[in-house]
Amino acid sequence: MxxxxxxxxxxxxxxxxxxxxxxxxxxxxxxxxxxxxxxxxxxxxxxxxxxxxxxxxxxxxxxxxxxxxxxxxxxxxxxxxxxxxxxxxxxxxxxxxxxxxxxxxxxxxxxYPEVKIADLADAEIERVSAEVTEEAIDKTVEILRKQRRSFAQRGAADVAADGDRVTIDFEGKIDGEPFAGGKADGFQFLLGEGQMLEAFEKAVRGMKAGESKTFPLAFPEDYHGKDVAGKEADFLVTVKKIEAQHLPDVNESFAKALGIKEGTVEALRADIKKNLEREVKFRVLAKNKGAAMDALVGKAELDVPKSLIAGEAERMVANAREDLKKRGIKDADKAPIPAELFNDQAEKRVRLGLVVAELVRSQNLQAKPEQLQAHIEEISQSYEKPAEVVRWYLSDRERMAEVEAVVIENNVTDFILGKAKITDKQLPFDELMATA
Incomplete structure (x- = not known):
């Protein structure tokens, strides 16, 4: 019938x-x-x-x-x-x-809607790239040194300077009244590393152990503590202890301590470069993928099913509750999180998913077995036992589904970049690494 x-x-x-x-x-x-x-x-x-x-x-x-x-x-x-x-x-x-x-x-x-994708040859995309420089390797070495630094107490006549670890007692008041979070005893921080507001560090810099000082401090308008943002406080600070930091020398002992089998500085730098190049590759890929996907959606015409948006928003609510639960929030599974808060983001996700699915179908961009294997092996190289990581992925369907999704996205990205008008841009290493 x-x-x-x-x-x-x-x-x-x-x-x-x-x-x-x-x-x-x-x-x-x-x-x-x-x-x-x-x-x-x-x-x-x-x-x-x-x-x-x-x-x-x-x-x-x-x-x-x-x-x-x-x-x-x-x-x-x-x-x-x-x-x-x-x-x-x-x-x-x-x-x-x-x-x-x-x-x-x-x-x-x-x-499901009919998805119409216009000619991608008219799309304009800025494709970025970046290189691992010697300066980037030097900075990474310094980070590794700081992770293994030691401290020794300074003499009574020494004053606090950048790089020192200082232990202080402090109390702040606004209009003569204490405020939440404005007092601490035995508080430690590294001077000159931006752990405290600049006005606070400036006041402590040059003080001696046992010395006290009162100073004004204006909280920025965008300060994370809303109760004190934009207000001025008076702080009393007492320096209890000053410790000078000692950074390990970059030598064979340092390299061996970091697990470099050859035990040479050259091998250490080569290992750092290899790891940085892997990270740069993934970050560049992520940025170019985002640009390609934005261009693709911009060339697509479709209506988005409201039911799919609602379903995606509910999944995002569930993920938000799970995140709260992992942070130890009590009754996180009952947290009143309106799904409407996620509607815009959910709509973008669903729209992109529908457009990508249509391009994959029409252009045969499905993941091939050899692509899946290559991607897993590439991931495994950042682990101590790559073979075990490969087996871990291959033994679970859900993990393999995640790998397949990434490979398909890569195929879609390559296809779009191969069709669009490309403008290449070299990003400085620091700028690339500063992006989320």
Whole structure:
């Protein structure tokens, strides 16, 4: 029987489903009989409970389940008959009028949109690149030295200078009143490394152990503590201890301590360069991928199903609650997070997903087995035991699905960059690494 599909608005459709009452009643009766074999009731042996009792207690529940199951089957058959690509779950409501011996329902739902992608040759994309310089390697070496630095207490006559670790007591007041977070005892920080506001560091710089000082400090308007942002406080600070830092020399011992088998500075720098080049590659790829995806969406025309946006927003709410839970927030799973907060971001994600899926389908950009293997092996190189990492990925379908998604995105990116008008830009290493 042909299915009549009614177009309501853009992607919204409606079809009418009918269920024969005799079929429903027969299935309900069959399930109740099966249920009666295991139902327990006081005064009756198992399997001997009267059907009238089973019907009274479970009849409504079973009928609800049967109708839902049959509606699901009927909707699936109707959608297949009409060759519809249904987006999201249908909303089903029973109709007041129906033919004798039948139940009638209206199923309202959305379908996937037609995605039209214009000629990508007109798209303009800035493609970035970056190199690992000797200066970048030098900075990384300094970071490694600082991670392994030691401290020694300075003499009584020495004053605090940049690079020193100072231990202080402090108390701040605004209009003569203490404020939350404005007091601490035995507080340590590294002078000159931006751990404190510049005005605070400037006041401590040049002080001796045992010395106290009172100074004004104006909190920036955009200070993270909203209660004190834009206000001026008076601080009393007492320096308890000053420790000079000692950075290890860059030599064979330093290289060996970092796990370099050859134990040479040259091998250490080569290892650093290799790791930085891997990080640069992924960051450059991410930036170029983002630019390519933006260009692709800009060339696409489609309506986005509201049901898919709502579903994506709900997933984002669930992820937000999970993040709160990991941070130790109490009752994070009950946190009142409105899904509407994520609607714009969810719409962008769904739109991009639909456009990418269409390009993959039309241009045969699916991930090939050799691409999956190559990507996993590349990831594994940043670990101590690459072979184990490869086996870890290959042994789990979900992990492989994640790899496949990345490879497909890379294929899409390469395809777009191969079609669009490209302007190449060399990014300084520091600028690339400063981006999220």
């Amino acid at each position: 042909a299915v009549t599909v009614e177009t309501l608005e853009k992607l919204e459709r409606r079809i009418t489903l009918t269920l024969a009452a005799t079929v429903i009643n027969s299935e309900v009766e069959s399930r109740l009989k099966k249920l009666a074999r295991t139902v327990k009731a006081d005064g009756f042996r198992p399997g001997k409970v009267p059907m009238s009792f089973v019907q009274q207690r479970y009849g409504m529940q079973v009928q609800y389940e049967v109708v839902n199951d049959k509606l699901g089957e009927a909707f699936s058959a109707a959608a297949n008959e009409a060759k519809l690509r249904v987006a999201g779950m249908p909303s089903i409501a029973q109709k007041d009028e129906a033919a004798e011996g039948e139940l009638a329902f209206d199923a309202t739902f959305e379908v």
